[in-house]
Amino acid sequence: xxxxxxxRTENPVLxxxxxxxxxxxxxxxxxIFVHCTMQLGTDDDVLFAKALQxxxxxxxxxxxxxxxxxxxxxxxxxxxxxxxxxxxxxxxxVATFVSIPALLSLLFDKxxxxxxxxxFVFLMVLYPFHDMATAGWITTTVNYLxxxxxxxxxxxxxxxxxxxxPLRWYHYVINIPLVLIASNQEQxxxxxxxxxFFFLIKQIIxxxxxxxxxxxxxxxxxxxxxxxxCPGNKVRLVSNTAYWLPEFANLHLGGKIELGFSSTxxxxxxxxxxxxxxxxxxxxxxxxxxxxxxxxxxIFKKIICxxxxxxxxxxxxxxxxxxxxxxxxxxxxxxxxxxxxxxxPFSHLPETILPDAILSLICLAIILSMFFAFxxxxxxxxxxxxxxxxxxxxxxxxxxxxxWASSTRTYLFFYIAVIVDAALVLIxxxxxxxxxxxxxxxxxxx
Numbered sequence: 001x002x003x004x005x006x007x008r009t010e011n012p013v014l015x016x017x018x019x020x021x022x023x024x025x026x027x028x029x030x031x032i033f034v035h036c037t038m039q040l041g042t043d044d045d046v047l048f049a050k051a052l053q054x055x056x057x058x059x060x061x062x063x064x065x066x067x068x069x070x071x072x073x074x075x076x077x078x079x080x081x082x083x084x085x086x087x088x089x090x091x092x093x094v095a096t097f098v099s100i101p102a103l104l105s106l107l108f109d110k111x112x113x114x115x116x117x118x119x120f121v122f123l124m125v126l127y128p129f130h131d132m133a134t135a136g137w138i139t140t141t142v143n144y145l146x147x148x149x150x151x152x153x154x155x156x157x158x159x160x161x162x163x164x165x166p167l168r169w170y171h172y173v174i175n176i177p178l179v180l181i182a183s184n185q186e187q188x189x190x191x192x193x194x195x196x197f198f199f200l201i202k203q204i205i206x207x208x209x210x211x212x213x214x215x216x217x218x219x220x221x222x223x224x225x226x227x228x229x230c231p232g233n234k235v236r237l238v239s240n241t242a243y244w245l246p247e248f249a250n251l252h253l254g255g256k257i258e259l260g261f262s263s264t265x266x267x268x269x270x271x272x273x274x275x276x277x278x279x280x281x282x283x284x285x286x287x288x289x290x291x292x293x294x295x296x297x298x299i300f301k302k303i304i305c306x307x308x309x310x311x312x313x314x315x316x317x318x319x320x321x322x323x324x325x326x327x328x329x330x331x332x333x334x335x336x337x338x339x340x341x342x343x344x345p346f347s348h349l350p351e352t353i354l355p356d357a358i359l360s361l362i363c364l365a366i367i368l369s370m371f372f373a374f375x376x377x378x379x380x381x382x383x384x385x386x387x388x389x390x391x392x393x394x395x396x397x398x399x400x401x402x403x404w405a406s407s408t409r410t411y412l413f414f415y416i417a418v419i420v421d422a423a424l425v426l427i428x429x430x431x432x433x434x435x436x437x438x439x440x441x442x443x444x445x446x
Contacts, residue, residue: 017114017118018112018114019114020112020114020117022114023101023114023117023118023120024098024101024102024117024121026121027098027101027121027124027125028094028098030125031094031097031098032094034097034129035090035093035094038133038137039137040086040136040137040138041136042133042136042137043134043135043136043139044135044136044139044140045083045136045137045138045139046136048079048080048083048136048138048139049083049084051076051080052080058077061080065232066230066231066232067231067232067235068232068235069232069235069236070230070232070233070236071184071186071227071230071232071233072184072185073184074180074181074184075142075143075146075181075185078142078146078181079138079139079142079143082138082142083139083142086138089138089141089142093138093141093145093146096141096145096146096149097124097129097145099149099152099153100124100145100148100149100152100416101117101120101121101124103149103152103153103156104120104152104419104420104423105117106156106159107152107155107156107158107159108420108423108427113427113430115426115430116423116426116427119422119423119426120419120423122283123280123283123419123422124419126279127280127419128408131407131408131409131411131412132144132145132409134406134407134408134409135407135409140409143185144185144409144412145412146181147181147182147183147184147185147188148182148188148412148413148416150178150179150181150182151178151179151182151183151188153175153178154175154178154179154182154192154216155195157171157175157212158212158213161199161212161213164208166209167211167212171212172212172215176215176216176219179219180223183219183220183223183224184223186227186396187393187394187396187410187412187413188393188413189224189227190224190389190392190393190396191389191390191392191393191413191417192216192220193217193220193221193224194385194389194392195385195389196213196216196217196220197213197217198385199213200213200214200217237400237401240400240401240402240405241401244401244402244404244405245340245341245401245402245403245404245405247340248341248401251341255341255342256399257395257398258342258343258356258398259341259342259403260394260395260396260397260398260399260403261342261356261359261395262338262342262343262355262356262359263338263342263394263397263398263403263404264391264394264395264397264411264414265359265362265363266338266359267408267411268281268411268414269281269311269312269315269359269362270315270334270335270355270359278312278316279316280415280418280419280422281418282309282312282313282316283422284418284419284421284422284425285308285309285366285369286309287422287425287426287429288305288308288309288366288369288370288373288425289302289305289306289308289309289369289373290429291305291374291425291428291429291432292306292369292372292373294429294432295372295373295375295432297372301372302372304365304368304369304372305368305369305372305373307362307365307369308362308365308369311362311365315331318331333354334354334355334358337354337355338355340404342398343355367384370384370387370421370425373425373428374424374425374428375428375431375432376428376431379427379428383420383421383424383425386417386420386421386424387417387418387421389417390413390414390415390416390417390418391414391417393410393413393414394410394411394413394414397410
């Protein structure tokens with residue numbers, strides 16, 4: 001009765017913010033607005049709109065694409081049909097876009113945690129959605145955004161397993177197609193396989209139901225084998241090397257790893273996003289610092305936790321700080337060090353080693369910050385594993401000559417990993433605050 005009275009007398013704005021569906025309603029309005037401003041029919045959308053007319057029957061299209069270009073046959077099947085009806089794509093894409101923060105909330109919201117729901121929506125609004133136009137809106141979203149949503153949905157039964165709830169036969173029937181669609185995208189396949197492997201090992205160690213992650217990992221492995229053995233992927237690699245990046249053929253293993261490493265973190269930390277500061281990484285590092293302030297630890301550790309946020313903040317303020325001569329020279333040195341084949345630290349020149357040294361220092365500071373900030377060691381390892389899996393999906397682009405031609409859309413899965421980790425940090429902050437409040441209450445009661 002007291003709760004009902006409190007709810008009635010509560011501020012209506014606060015009551016709306018706490019409403020379970022409020023953040024997703026706001027995000028739905030945002031998604032509709034974004035889709036209303038899109039210019040369709042550009043880039044690869046034009047090619048796929050005519051695919052069946054030029055290639056003939058679907059079977060002929062499959063065999064041609066498989067032999068000469070790609071293994072994304074499931075995704076392209078969806079694409080070549082949905083692209084014929086732009087209105088249908090817009091409805092489905094809005095639903096897919098809104099489903100991402102909703103699905104993430106279902107995964108991580110243990111109760112009525114309205115703060116987590118708003119954080120997911122807030123960070124998804126910060127995501128540079130124009131990245132999904134880099135190969136044409138329809139082509140890019142079907143190949144990147146839709147597999148992402150399918151992959152997240154396939155993780156929902158994992159939450160039931162962690163809560164020791166049984167799974168039914170329909171969980172497999174629904175999620176096997178979702179996993180196949182999601183893993184047909186190479187980057188998504190890597191992160192899905194990594195995460196299902198992680199949960200499979202965890203369930204086996206804990207002697208709990210491991211069948212679901214094992215089955216899903218099996219289908220991820222099948223799709224990965226299909227991708228690796230696809231002759232079209234090899235043909236495309238040769239063609240793209242000659243067209244987009246001839247120097248790629250001369251890169252050794254170390255050079256490709258460095259190219260993936262530097263090209264990934266350059267945009268995330270130095271350039272701070274293609275259209276201004278990367279507020280997602282800025283929010284994540286700020287939450288890490290905030291979490292460190294909430295725990296009892298040394299000043300030295302808190303300074304380490306401030307470093308990632310401080311460095312990201314400095315690079316986000318480049319337009320302002322460029323007026324300081326010494327900082328202007330520093331920014332120019334960093335920003336001009338990147339070449340089409342990375343920063344080339346193997347040349348042993350100081351100006352090529354400096355960017356990778358700074359990037360490595362920031363990575364180390366972020367890992368240490370996570371270690372110091374997280375009160376839950378299980379949550380720390382989950383966050384570290386998620387970040388590593390997301391990072392690897394973009395680092396793998398160093399093994400492709402289209403590392404630059406694919407533009408910023410290939411950062412999507414890394415962005416989501418950072419968003420998930422930001423939510424894990426917030427959950428840890430909330431739990432730590434609750435513990436502190438409980439201890440304070442007990443002391444007062446005594």
